[in-house]
Amino acid sequence: MNFDDTPQEAEFRATARAWIAANAPKQYEEELRKSSLGRTQLKNANILDVAKAWQKKKADAGWACLHWPMEYGGRGASPIERVIWQQEEGAFGKLSHMFIIGHGMCGPTMMAFAREEHKRSYLPPLASGEKVWCQLFSEPAGGSDVAGLRTRAEKDGNDWVINGQKIWTSGAHYSDYGILLTRTDPSVPKHKGLTMFFLDMKSPGVEVRPIKQASGASDFNEVYFTNVRIPDHQRLGEVNDGWNVSLTTLMNERSAIGAGVSTGFPELFDYCSNLMLEDGPAIENRAVRSKLANWAVKASGLRYTSMRAISALSKGDRPGPENSIGKLVAGSMIQDIASYALDLQGGAGVVSGAEDAELAGRFQAMLLRAPGTRVEGGTDEIMRNIIAERVLGLPGDIRVDKDVPFNKIPTKGRG
Amino acid sequence: MNFDFSDDQKQLRDQARKFLAEKCSPKAVRVVLDGKAPYDKELWKGLAEMGFLGVAIPEEFGGAGAGHLELCVIAEEMGRTNAPVPFSSTVYLAAEALLIAGSDAQKKKWLPAIASGEAIGTLALFEGKGNPSPKNVKLTAANGVLNGVKKPVADGAIANFAVVAARTGSGGRDGDISLFLVDLKAGGVEVKSLTNLDPTRGQAEITFKDCRAEPLGPAGEGWSILTQVLDRAAVLCAFEQVGGSDRALEMGRDYALDRIAFGRQIGSFQAVKHMLADMYVSATLARSNSYYGAWALSTNAGELPEAAAAARISATQAFQHCAKNNIQVHGGMGFTWEFDCHMYYRRANAMALGLGSLSYWEDQLIDRMRKKNAA
Numbered sequence A: 001m002n003f004d005d006t007p008q009e010a011e012f013r014a015t016a017r018a019w020i021a022a023n024a025p026k027q028y029e030e031e032l033r034k035s036s037l038g039r040t041q042l043k044n045a046n047i048l049d050v051a052k053a054w055q056k057k058k059a060d061a062g063w064a065c066l067h068w069p070m071e072y073g074g075r076g077a078s079p080i081e082r083v084i085w086q087q088e089e090g091a092f093g094k095l096s097h098m099f100i101i102g103h104g105m106c107g108p109t110m111m112a113f114a115r116e117e118h119k120r121s122y123l124p125p126l127a128s129g130e131k132v133w134c135q136l137f138s139e140p141a142g143g144s145d146v147a148g149l150r151t152r153a154e155k156d157g158n159d160w161v162i163n164g165q166k167i168w169t170s171g172a173h174y175s176d177y178g179i180l181l182t183r184t185d186p187s188v189p190k191h192k193g194l195t196m197f198f199l200d201m202k203s204p205g206v207e208v209r210p211i212k213q214a215s216g217a218s219d220f221n222e223v224y225f226t227n228v229r230i231p232d233h234q235r236l237g238e239v240n241d242g243w244n245v246s247l248t249t250l251m252n253e254r255s256a257i258g259a260g261v262s263t264g265f266p267e268l269f270d271y272c273s274n275l276m277l278e279d280g281p282a283i284e285n286r287a288v289r290s291k292l293a294n295w296a297v298k299a300s301g302l303r304y305t306s307m308r309a310i311s312a313l314s315k316g317d318r319p320g321p322e323n324s325i326g327k328l329v330a331g332s333m334i335q336d337i338a339s340y341a342l343d344l345q346g347g348a349g350v351v352s353g354a355e356d357a358e359l360a361g362r363f364q365a366m367l368l369r370a371p372g373t374r375v376e377g378g379t380d381e382i383m384r385n386i387i388a389e390r391v392l393g394l395p396g397d398i399r400v401d402k403d404v405p406f407n408k409i410p411t412k413g414r415g
Numbered sequence B: 001m002n003f004d005f006s007d008d009q010k011q012l013r014d015q016a017r018k019f020l021a022e023k024c025s026p027k028a029v030r031v032v033l034d035g036k037a038p039y040d041k042e043l044w045k046g047l048a049e050m051g052f053l054g055v056a057i058p059e060e061f062g063g064a065g066a067g068h069l070e071l072c073v074i075a076e077e078m079g080r081t082n083a084p085v086p087f088s089s090t091v092y093l094a095a096e097a098l099l100i101a102g103s104d105a106q107k108k109k110w111l112p113a114i115a116s117g118e119a120i121g122t123l124a125l126f127e128g129k130g131n132p133s134p135k136n137v138k139l140t141a142a143n144g145v146l147n148g149v150k151k152p153v154a155d156g157a158i159a160n161f162a163v164v165a166a167r168t169g170s171g172g173r174d175g176d177i178s179l180f181l182v183d184l185k186a187g188g189v190e191v192k193s194l195t196n197l198d199p200t201r202g203q204a205e206i207t208f209k210d211c212r213a214e215p216l217g218p219a220g221e222g223w224s225i226l227t228q229v230l231d232r233a234a235v236l237c238a239f240e241q242v243g244g245s246d247r248a249l250e251m252g253r254d255y256a257l258d259r260i261a262f263g264r265q266i267g268s269f270q271a272v273k274h275m276l277a278d279m280y281v282s283a284t285l286a287r288s289n290s291y292y293g294a295w296a297l298s299t300n301a302g303e304l305p306e307a308a309a310a311a312r313i314s315a316t317q318a319f320q321h322c323a324k325n326n327i328q329v330h331g332g333m334g335f336t337w338e339f340d341c342h343m344y345y346r347r348a349n350a351m352a353l354g355l356g357s358l359s360y361w362e363d364q365l366i367d368r369m370r371k372k373n374a375a
């Protein structure tokens, strides 16, 4: 057991640190550091432009998608080098959140299932942030039950013709490409009739409509497909084997989201350390301390759980379903922490405008974004199912639609 | 960075697991639970023969001189089996106090005896209600003579010697406390067994009346030594708690697979599945915090105070959480004396108090985090 860098790791750290010091967009550092989940915006710049520029600079110098192979735009780095990079990148890492779906989910899926020539042409610009990707899985009828989706793909010559609707597609409004899960055979049970593709989001017939979220922001979209044509060579995996392909994506999604998710704890600790209550400093109040301690051990528990996972990865183990822990724990934690921070502000906690609110409305923004964290990438309930079934080996839920052809499954709960 | 035990350490864990599975079955634990023996003497002897008692004691004092990471993996197995032996009192508390503050003569006298299983040691700290604090130490020491009452003292009725916290100054400050080493079989000591939450681990009241004692460590430094001892014990106990959590989770999982209700395995009901998933989550967070504690302990890192408190809180919560929900998964069966669930429930709740309560450690953790941030 050893937390110190090996000489090689120390050398890697020094190189990374020096490069970041010389190249990062420092004018935004303070603003990025203070921004919280749900509010990473820049006052005087378009964050997407800043993020893309930083990503491109990293890619040109070999610091993008560190763990990807070189020929696809990565660096072939070890899992531990990746962690070192993240530690050194610090607040600038928040800029890459724009690319998390492309880098965390679409890229790995392409790597596992796309043709070699496609990998070589599509992956490097994805790594460098020049092209942004989105994940077109969820539909009004297929969220947790992804395999319940209805978007149709029908073969027409060497093309597939797509009709249907996706929803909650993060970043679709600025994406260049997407991976798309479709139904190719409705007459067989739901998991057996799906096929995966990747497509150009600028294809004729694709219409993206931003959705206003509960938080007030618009990060996700509805996407409509009307006779959109996708050439067969952009199919990922076999026809009707899309479920298996999507499992690769979802597995990667859990570790990508789980590893990057914030808990809100450092912010709360910092806040309580400086806050004066009526009867003295908050940090000296017994009730406050007890709350803080409980969240502190969850935050550290998550941190060291991911370090254990990284140590296992670097010994050649594959990422497993236990990675579902991160998002499950952090999701409700950030929600509870945000609401507690507002409680400490008393009546003024209700004010959320960046100019007038305590801490520029940091915790208010967190509170309003948190419900989404508990839903995106699999709800708390789905995460618990995964842990119970795949880690602990408990029986799967009873599935009344298991052997029923998809087009015979009821579509409404009532009436 | 490598955040895992080495292959050798894992092998030691397997060895300890195998040994304890054989020598420390629930049936053996019940002999002590039912009051037929104060502790499992055979097991204690066996642990000595395996070299487990002295695993972290240097070779020159009769131990194996392996280290604290090795002790951690053994602790986990002790917790997994609810071992009814004075392991934590002797090995984590008494031996660690000697290692930190003992004179050469004191170490020579007691450490080899601990390693060989001949001597049982303990720490006499509490005096009724309250958490570790210099203010709560009323027992006095003057000219090497102790007067006062300690209660509860873990394993006090079977211990050969105790490390005793005593007041040598008049205030309630750290510097007013000193530690003493007392041979409990000598004069001036009266021991009374107390009934307690977990009969597999005895508790006692010890009255010291004009009892001769030798100082352990410099006068006035008792509290600072004690803090170090408690921090180390917190990490080691956390591993016992992690072992206990894992076992309680395993028992719940197995029962959920075996028991049928409404024509289905109860483990197929989501309410039950999700309860077990949450047990896994708390056990995993505790394990990870404990690993960090183990690293800090084994390297004596500056992070130890904070890491120890975090491991302590996380593991205490996890063990309590897993033990209580294990009973819930077992339904009525879980509430019978015959099923083993209550042994873990008892142990979890008794262990939650042994080194100071959860709220005490919460307080410690925040203090230590503040200090670190200020530094």
Ligand SMILES: Cc1cc2nc3c(=O)[nH]c(=O)nc-3n(C[C@H](O)[C@H](O)[C@H](O)COP(=O)(O)OP(=O)(O)OC[C@H]3O[C@@H](n4cnc5c(N)ncnc54)[C@H](O)[C@@H]3O)c2cc1C
Binding pocket: A101, A134, A135, A136, A137, A138, A139, A140, A142, A143, A144, A145, A167, A168, A169, A170, A171, A220, A371, A372, A373, A375, A376, A377, A378, A379, A380, A381, A382, A385, A397, B270
């Ligand atoms: C911020 C955000 C970003 C997103 N980004 C994307 C994206 O980029 N691409 C994309 O494809 N999707 C995206 N999604 C969609 C997301 O994956 C789904 O919302 C999610 O999987 C839940 O599906 P649902 O919304 O249909 O809820 P439902 O599945 O209808 O769930 C409703 C409730 O029922 C519960 N439930 C459902 N099934 C079960 C079960 N088997 N057991 C127990 N409880 C159950 C759920 O836990 C939930 O509480 C995003 C969602 C959010 C909030």
